[in-house]
Amino acid sequence: MTKNPISSVSHKKPKPGTKQPSLLWNLIFNLILPTLILTKLSADAFLGIKLAIVVALFFPIIYGLRDLIISKKVNFFSALGIVSITLTGSISLLELDASYIAIKEAAIPGMLGVAVVLSTKTSQPLIHTFLLNKSIINIDLVTESLHQTNNQADFDKLLMNASWFLAASFLLSAALNYGLAVVMLTADPGTELFNQQLGKMTALSFPVIAVPLTVILTANLMYVFRGITRLTGLTMESILNTNSQEK
Numbered sequence: 001m002t003k004n005p006i007s008s009v010s011h012k013k014p015k016p017g018t019k020q021p022s023l024l025w026n027l028i029f030n031l032i033l034p035t036l037i038l039t040k041l042s043a044d045a046f047l048g049i050k051l052a053i054v055v056a057l058f059f060p061i062i063y064g065l066r067d068l069i070i071s072k073k074v075n076f077f078s079a080l081g082i083v084s085i086t087l088t089g090s091i092s093l094l095e096l097d098a099s100y101i102a103i104k105e106a107a108i109p110g111m112l113g114v115a116v117v118l119s120t121k122t123s124q125p126l127i128h129t130f131l132l133n134k135s136i137i138n139i140d141l142v143t144e145s146l147h148q149t150n151n152q153a154d155f156d157k158l159l160m161n162a163s164w165f166l167a168a169s170f171l172l173s174a175a176l177n178y179g180l181a182v183v184m185l186t187a188d189p190g191t192e193l194f195n196q197q198l199g200k201m202t203a204l205s206f207p208v209i210a211v212p213l214t215v216i217l218t219a220n221l222m223y224v225f226r227g228i229t230r231l232t233g234l235t236m237e238s239i240l241n242t243n244s245q246e247k
Contacts, residue, residue: 029063030081031206038199042192050093052195057089084108092198095190101198102181106174113170120163127163130217131224138241145232158227162220169216176209 037056041047047055064082084104091100119126132139146152184201187193228239 026063027206030060031202033059035199035203038195038202042195042199049190049192049195053089053092053198056199057085060085080108088198092189092194098181098185098187098189098194101185102178105177105181108174109170109177110174113167113174116163116167116170120160125159125163127159127166130166131162131221132159134241136241137228137239141234142228142232142239145234149232151231155227155231158224158231162224162227165220165223166217169213169220172216173209173213176212177205180204180208 034056037047037052037059041055042049042052046052061082064079064085068079087104088101091104116126116130146155180201184197184204185194187197225236225239228234229236232239
């Protein structure tokens with residue numbers, strides 16, 4: 001008997017009125033402020049090298065902690081972001097070779113890609129966390145429709161393809177992160193120039209890495225949605241969990 005890949009997802013409805021994080025504030029705290037501080041305030045006449053690193057990393061860490069406090073639960077991406085930023089700050093403050101930052105930048109998305117592949121062998125595939133969000137998709141309706149149309153096996157294949165696509169996007173992110181760090185961080189750690197390069201790398205991470213990956217993840221999400229509509233006969237409006245959010 002084919003295992004239902006979405007039966008293990010909790011059917012608890014999201015709390016109404018939950019505010020989604022603002023993209024503008026996300027960019028300000030995680031990209032704009034750290035970049036400006038590292039590139040403009042690292043001189044001794046301003047914050048100095050080490051204090052500039054601390055202040056620059058303070059903003060994304062505070063923003064991530066704020067997200068955890070407001071949501072009142074551990075958000076996977078926020079927690080991962082805090083860990084990543086803390087590692088970057090620690091490596092920079094200890095004045096370790098820049099290659100450690102490049103390795104760290106590649107290691108986190110690389111491990112996520114491997115984890116996505118390995119999770120397909122478990123009862124809790126990570127594709128649920130990244131794409132099949134119960135706050136967006138009406139899980140109950142999709143599950144019932146799959147049973148009625150007898151297309152559960154085809155849906156399993158759909159999710160497997162989406163999992164490989166997702167894993168490939170994380171591995172691409174690892175390669176882009178590593179390449180960007182190697183190209184940008186050429187100065188000696190503990191210097192004003194290194195801080196400036198770290199700030200520029202932070203700024204470039206958005207157009208070079210974040211934008212392409214967002215396009216890829218959006219394409220993967222549309223692939224899953226179109227597959228669900230094809231296999232269940234449901235419309236996109238009925239699949240999306242908009243009713244529970246409006247109440």
